[in-house]
Amino acid sequence: MRMLIGIVGPCSAGKSTLARVLRAEGYTVKEIRQEHSGVPTMWQRITNPDVLIYLDVSMEEAARREHLERPSSWWREEREVRLAHAREHCDLYVDTTALTTEEIVAQVKAFLEGRREKRPPLTDFGDTLS
Numbered sequence: 001m002r003m004l005i006g007i008v009g010p011c012s013a014g015k016s017t018l019a020r021v022l023r024a025e026g027y028t029v030k031e032i033r034q035e036h037s038g039v040p041t042m043w044q045r046i047t048n049p050d051v052l053i054y055l056d057v058s059m060e061e062a063a064r065r066e067h068l069e070r071p072s073s074w075w076r077e078e079r080e081v082r083l084a085h086a087r088e089h090c091d092l093y094v095d096t097t098a099l100t101t102e103e104i105v106a107q108v109k110a111f112l113e114g115r116r117e118k119r120p121p122l123t124d125f126g127d128t129l130s
Contacts (some may be wrong), residue, residue, distance in 0.1 A: 004071055005112070008086045010034040010117030011070075011079050012062040013055035014096045021105050027112070032086070034057075035078050040085035051115065053089035053108060058097045091115075 005027055007015045018088065019029045032043045039045070057065070059075045079087075087093065092111045096104050 001029045003050045003112075003115075004047070005029045006032050006047045006052045007045060008034045008043055008052060008083065008090070009055035009096075010035050010057055010062060010075075010083060012065040013057040014101065015055055017068045017101055018053070018055065018108060019129065020106060021101070021106045022108070029031045034086050035082050037082060040082070042087045044089075051092070051112065052086065053094065053111075054087050055104070056087075056097070058095075061097045065071060073127075 005022065006028060007019055009015055015031050016105045020030045028045045030049060032047050032049075034043045059070075059072065062075075065067050078108075092108065094104060094107055099107075
């Protein structure tokens, strides 16, 4: 069974880019658009990933990436209400503000590889089961 990776975070944090790169490398990935939902646990209800990655970004960097200024009240709603539950329950938190795509991917892949190594191997019961 493949590990389902969920990616969540504010607009312009790099969710789509990371998902595209990971999919190209064979990972099963779901971008979770939690930032657009007022239901704090939507990420669990709809996706319930094996691993939840939270990508974060500063308000200033998000505005630069989007070429769009959003009101600070909108930003607070997104981060403090809509994304708070996912951030509290994520397996990996990455602040993408000052990172390149390559650095983000390297951090995420190192984390995922570490999780694979920690999983116990499947037992081959062979003829021991009747």
